[in-house]
Amino acid sequence: MKIERLVAMANDIGKYFASRSDNEAVIEGIADHMTKFWDPRMRRQIIAHVSETGGEGLNAHVADAVRRLALPP
Amino acid sequence: MLSITDRDRGTPAAHSDNRVTIEVDGNAVEVPEGTSVMRAASEAGIDIPKLCATESLNAFGSCRLCLVEIEGKRGYPASCHTPATDGMKVRTQSERLHKLRRNVMELYISDHPLDCLTCPANGNCELEDMAGVVGLREVRYGYEGKNHLDSQKDDSNPYFSFDPSKCIVCSRCVRACDEVQGTLALTVQGRGFDSVISASQNQPFMDSECVSCGACVQACPTATLMEKSVIELGQPQRTVTTTCAYCGVGCSFKAEVKGDQVVRMVPNLDGRANEGHSCVKGRFAYGYTTHPDRITTPMIRESIHAPWREVSWDAAIEYAAREFRRIQDTYGQDAVGGVTSSRCTNEETFIVQKLVRAAFGNNNVDTCARVCHSPTGYGLKNTLGESAGTQAFESVEKADVIVVIGANPTEGHPVFASRMKRRLREGARLIIVDPRQIELVRTPHIEADHHLQLRPGSNVALINALAHVVVTEGLVDQDYVDQRCERESFEEWKEFISRPENSPEATASITGVSADEVRAAARLYATANNAAIYYGLGVTEHSQGSTMVIGIANLAMATGNLGREGVGVNPLRGQNNVQGSCDMGSFPHELAGYRHVSGAATRELFQTAWGVPIQPEPGFRIPNMFEAALDGEFKGMFIQGEDFAQSDPNTKHVTAALEAMECIVIQDLFLNETAKYAHVFFPGSSFLEKDGTFTNAERRISRVRKIREPLSGKSEWEAVQELAQAMGYDMHYDHPSEIMAEIARLTPTFTGVTYEKLDELGSIQWPCNERAPEGTPTMHVGEFVRGKGHFMLTGYVPTEERSTSRFPLLMTTGRVLTQYNVGAQTRRTGNTAWHAEDLLEIHPHDASERGIGDGDHVGVTSRVGDTVLRAQVTERVQPGVVYTTFHFPHTGANVITTEHSDWATNCPEYKVTAVQVTKVNEPSEWQRRHREFSEQQRKLLEERRAAARRASG
Numbered sequence A: 001m002k003i004e005r006l007v008a009m010a011n012d013i014g015k016y017f018a019s020r021s022d023n024e025a026v027i028e029g030i031a032d033h034m035t036k037f038w039d040p041r042m043r044r045q046i047i048a049h050v051s052e053t054g055g056e057g058l059n060a061h062v063a064d065a066v067r068r069l070a071l072p073p
Numbered sequence B: 001m002l003s004i005t006d007r008d009r010g011t012p013a014a015h016s017d018n019r020v021t022i023e024v025d026g027n028a029v030e031v032p033e034g035t036s037v038m039r040a041a042s043e044a045g046i047d048i049p050k051l052c053a054t055e056s057l058n059a060f061g062s063c064r065l066c067l068v069e070i071e072g073k074r075g076y077p078a079s080c081h082t083p084a085t086d087g088m089k090v091r092t093q094s095e096r097l098h099k100l101r102r103n104v105m106e107l108y109i110s111d112h113p114l115d116c117l118t119c120p121a122n123g124n125c126e127l128e129d130m131a132g133v134v135g136l137r138e139v140r141y142g143y144e145g146k147n148h149l150d151s152q153k154d155d156s157n158p159y160f161s162f163d164p165s166k167c168i169v170c171s172r173c174v175r176a177c178d179e180v181q182g183t184l185a186l187t188v189q190g191r192g193f194d195s196v197i198s199a200s201q202n203q204p205f206m207d208s209e210c211v212s213c214g215a216c217v218q219a220c221p222t223a224t225l226m227e228k229s230v231i232e233l234g235q236p237q238r239t240v241t242t243t244c245a246y247c248g249v250g251c252s253f254k255a256e257v258k259g260d261q262v263v264r265m266v267p268n269l270d271g272r273a274n275e276g277h278s279c280v281k282g283r284f285a286y287g288y289t290t291h292p293d294r295i296t297t298p299m300i301r302e303s304i305h306a307p308w309r310e311v312s313w314d315a316a317i318e319y320a321a322r323e324f325r326r327i328q329d330t331y332g333q334d335a336v337g338g339v340t341s342s343r344c345t346n347e348e349t350f351i352v353q354k355l356v357r358a359a360f361g362n363n364n365v366d367t368c369a370r371v372c373h374s375p376t377g378y379g380l381k382n383t384l385g386e387s388a389g390t391q392a393f394e395s396v397e398k399a400d401v402i403v404v405i406g407a408n409p410t411e412g413h414p415v416f417a418s419r420m421k422r423r424l425r426e427g428a429r430l431i432i433v434d435p436r437q438i439e440l441v442r443t444p445h446i447e448a449d450h451h452l453q454l455r456p457g458s459n460v461a462l463i464n465a466l467a468h469v470v471v472t473e474g475l476v477d478q479d480y481v482d483q484r485c486e487r488e489s490f491e492e493w494k495e496f497i498s499r500p501e502n503s504p505e506a507t508a509s510i511t512g513v514s515a516d517e518v519r520a521a522a523r524l525y526a527t528a529n530n531a532a533i534y535y536g537l538g539v540t541e542h543s544q545g546s547t548m549v550i551g552i553a554n555l556a557m558a559t560g561n562l563g564r565e566g567v568g569v570n571p572l573r574g575q576n577n578v579q580g581s582c583d584m585g586s587f588p589h590e591l592a593g594y595r596h597v598s599g600a601a602t603r604e605l606f607q608t609a610w611g612v613p614i615q616p617e618p619g620f621r622i623p624n625m626f627e628a629a630l631d632g633e634f635k636g637m638f639i640q641g642e643d644f645a646q647s648d649p650n651t652k653h654v655t656a657a658l659e660a661m662e663c664i665v666i667q668d669l670f671l672n673e674t675a676k677y678a679h680v681f682f683p684g685s686s687f688l689e690k691d692g693t694f695t696n697a698e699r700r701i702s703r704v705r706k707i708r709e710p711l712s713g714k715s716e717w718e719a720v721q722e723l724a725q726a727m728g729y730d731m732h733y734d735h736p737s738e739i740m741a742e743i744a745r746l747t748p749t750f751t752g753v754t755y756e757k758l759d760e761l762g763s764i765q766w767p768c769n770e771r772a773p774e775g776t777p778t779m780h781v782g783e784f785v786r787g788k789g790h791f792m793l794t795g796y797v798p799t800e801e802r803s804t805s806r807f808p809l810l811m812t813t814g815r816v817l818t819q820y821n822v823g824a825q826t827r828r829t830g831n832t833a834w835h836a837e838d839l840l841e842i843h844p845h846d847a848s849e850r851g852i853g854d855g856d857h858v859g860v861t862s863r864v865g866d867t868v869l870r871a872q873v874t875e876r877v878q879p880g881v882v883y884t885t886f887h888f889p890h891t892g893a894n895v896i897t898t899e900h901s902d903w904a905t906n907c908p909e910y911k912v913t914a915v916q917v918t919k920v921n922e923p924s925e926w927q928r929r930h931r932e933f934s935e936q937q938r939k940l941l942e943e944r945r946a947a948a949r950r951a952s953g
């Protein structure tokens, strides 16, 4: 899938959780949401994007959340 | 006329815990206090003659045919109008009564044509019946005097005719329009002998305010108001109780049938969702089921530019199975998926998601709720614990304040709107949150207390402002919150919502609604005994759709408006089975009953039942499937009764994705827009050809019953089952009831549901299990489904779709009463008489700035596309906002809508698109290409038989 689209979707998720004052809760919320609702192919792609570019286009909390994502074996 | 199998008890049922006993002709009968003598007699098995009374209307007491004698009372009281009191002794027959009734009938008949033999009501006419019952033998007055026998017939309505020569001026029609429908289109004009029934200002029905619900036709005891289908076909022979296949109200109907032909549809008096009422779609718009455009033979083709070829069912199934397996062998197991339809039954959607999970072996299944109510599922599940509305429709009868947000019930959910209007006429207060002036804002006898006419895209700012007032003005129901909600999440929310940026004053510049108005509305909602919120797609179809649903749930929890009758959070669902298709496990991350695929115990349950492994990770959503198709990763799709190419946003993107796939199998009634991109066509069956269940917006499961065999020779579930078998997965059911039995075994909220119980109870609201064997009308009583209510934060995030100098207007979309969704069904019925094309509503100010007049062709351009339609200049929309519907494919409303979507669910942001509007003279480029492509596809379809002959040599 187009990485721009995934980045935009991830940032949208990030903006929702941004209202929480606790950083940890924000990052956890984003990571949990992506784990629950994103097909592993999409997660794999955005993880690769973060490791290759350091998270170009992603808001900081979102990039942090992506770093936490686990993938199925 | 009522259904041929209904027994009319004359007056509505009374609801009281006090019982009274009366004696009718020596028979004792016990009834609730407030019951009329007429109804009590009927309960005792005695039908008192009547003409102006009917069960669905309050007694009127005008015909004087229902006179009785009551011991200790003077004169001859009208039984319809006299309440039964304890110990009352009633006589319904005597010499004197007989004479009085005969005289009444004689007067009626003296101004009535005596063409009974050729009259369409013959066989089901109350006037004729009553003449028989009272033993009328002669009419002494003759027809020489003044009469109405030459009155002109009004045939303007496509579905019913009005023949005033047969009218007895009982005013049942007038009262039906007032009391049942709430449109108040009819009046009795003139007095005494000169009285006549008139629609609006003596207009033909089609030019009047009439919305063609048919309530008057049903109430008429004569052939004056008569279905044209009965005039044409004659009286029906039998009835089959079934459920409307259009909207999420889910009205119950008695289909009146002759052979396998529907003569008329009569709303079921015992139907709990509609209580004997209906709208124009359910009652009249079933003609599509026999429309010549229906495709009834399976077809295949190798490419979308090749002619279709008619083949046998076996060949079509074999071909589809081979293609799906070939794609999986070439591109991987996850390169195919399926989509279930909210227009199909629970059993049919269940079996399609099973096809994907068990036979395809992945979780790439989604449903059209993705594009409508998926945010409802997310928002309500996370706050309250269940992805469903909290109330039964009848709950509105106990609401004191009604809030309607982003919904247009009189157009989208008409029968529920009639119920709501009744409550509003009784004095309930009304708050409307909508960018448009919808009909409910001001309609006969109803005026909204507050119309918060916000800018499209500012919902969350508004709901936050309402909640801010509740919290900062001390209007929280603290006892309720303390008892029923999480302390921690409430405190976090309270701190958040009290922030100054959420105040009505701060948000006024975002919403365009004055702070005073917001404060007043918030106080009205929070201080009501019972306040209920009803909402629609104007809430969900936004980039913050889920946030808004959460905001609504927060507000209801904070004010204690959940967990009893008269309150609640009520999503008004668009299509008939949106609730059901979601319940059935149609989402890529959830199995039936909203259980995440990552749950080992849930998976184990399904794995044992189905004998295959279930993937523990979510699959693709619909928009993901399209993206992946464009990337070449996703190649095949089974599409059950859906029409993405018309209904989904950014049409050009969608059709490019469809074109990129190698095998699209579509199951539908018609060659719809999406089918033009398909390779295999499985002919579907209409609701009249299937057994199954639909679940409406109030979680009510109702039976759909077959009146004729599928025109294609195969039920939809059978075709899906055989496709699974052809792919090597052994699926076997003999009847949809067996599919329901499996659903019940695997889904905790459905364990008590069986076809037998549905037959017995009529309908069941889930959860239905050991704890609630007869179902659950009101949810969250005493405790939320998730335990403690969970507050979530709702920061306002402006949509990226904003007006700019290039695209200065905001376009929003909606629907009209007479058309349904993409219109595939209603466009093939008489309903086009009301709405033959989609129009663009534009405010006079914006129109005059652009030199646009009413009816002009205008080009509408957004960032992603452009289309042309005709303008309707109206103040229903505010300056800066334009509005259209999407019922006709050629309109191309979705050529302009963008890929923006809800952050949580990817539900598209249909309700906000920045556009420019200009006056033009010719169709858009897209429309030209669409016309050419459609023409090409029509030709390829026409060749289907010749191609089949060629192939068989």
Ligand code: SF4
Residues within 6 Å of the ligand: B166, B167, B168, B169, B170, B171, B172, B173, B174, B197, B219, B220, B221, B222, B224, B225
């Ligand atoms: S049209 Fe029918 S219902 Fe209406 S007043 Fe005449 S007879 Fe009665």
Ligand code: SF4
Residues within 6 Å of the ligand: B173, B176, B177, B181, B183, B184, B185, B186, B199, B209, B210, B211, B212, B213, B214, B215, B216, B217
């Ligand atoms: S069809 Fe419905 S709206 Fe029209 S006049 Fe009859 S009751 Fe009123």
Ligand code: SF4
Residues within 6 Å of the ligand: B244, B245, B246, B247, B248, B249, B250, B251, B274, B278, B279, B280, B281, B282, B283, B413, B414, B415, B416
């Ligand atoms: S309100 Fe909805 S369910 Fe009822 S008849 Fe109309 S379309 Fe059908």
Ligand code: FES
Residues within 6 Å of the ligand: B049, B050, B051, B052, B053, B060, B061, B062, B063, B064, B065, B066, B067, B078, B079, B080, B081
């Ligand atoms: S039925 Fe009672 S007065 Fe007409």
